[in-house]
Amino acid sequence: MRVVETNVKISAPVSLVWDVLVSFDRYVEWNPFMVKAAGRAKPGERLAITLRQSGARAMSFKPKVLVADPGRHLRWIGRLLVPGIFDGMHEFILTETGRGTSFDHKETFSGVLPALMGSKLDSTALGFEQFNQALKDRAESLHSATS
Template structure:
């Protein structure tokens, strides 16, 4: 049985701007309170992901990128110990809004494996809180980059 955690936030910037921040893993320490990532967002690549959910324990895992569509979606699949115990397919999806001027950012994970239900009862709320925390930080980071620093006004084209 699969279990899904899904969150979303609307960002006042086009998907290209959101993607640029989302896939710039080297700068995650500057803005992302929930996760750090080492590696490249290329299909077939292996990442090292460190998660720090609010009120939870830090964890590290090495998922494989199973999907990467520039400016649209990044997905990876990770396992606890071995496939089938507790597997998570993490997904970042960027949906253009208002003719591409804005973006709906969907941050979700689909959990499967025989321990999925049990472990999500323990860590599900903290994981969801981490997703929301990251979403809000991503929105702030992307939108602040779209503001002209000299005038304080929204930058144009």
């Protein structure tokens, strides 16, 4: 099992950060990592996500939403072919702070392939950091425009 975890502090209310996070159809406007997304943040729903990591070709998958607790927690699982080959449990955890939102972005990889991939999953952290910074920029910009 491999875990990639990142965090960013966002100077915007948790409700606004959540709205930006789950407006999947708008990802194309701001998200350099998940460049295309569609679907609804509701347990049991399937999303359509296209990732583009630096130096790699785009990859599309259809994860299943497991948790969608507005303003707090979004979790989905994506799989390659069948369970146990390459599974990714993706999580976003939002925590209200005195100055805005603490945003945790995490993925737990399990299965046969992640164990064999070694450092190839390390670039995922860079993608998460790019996602986090873009989310921060988007949310803070929207917050400034409405304040």
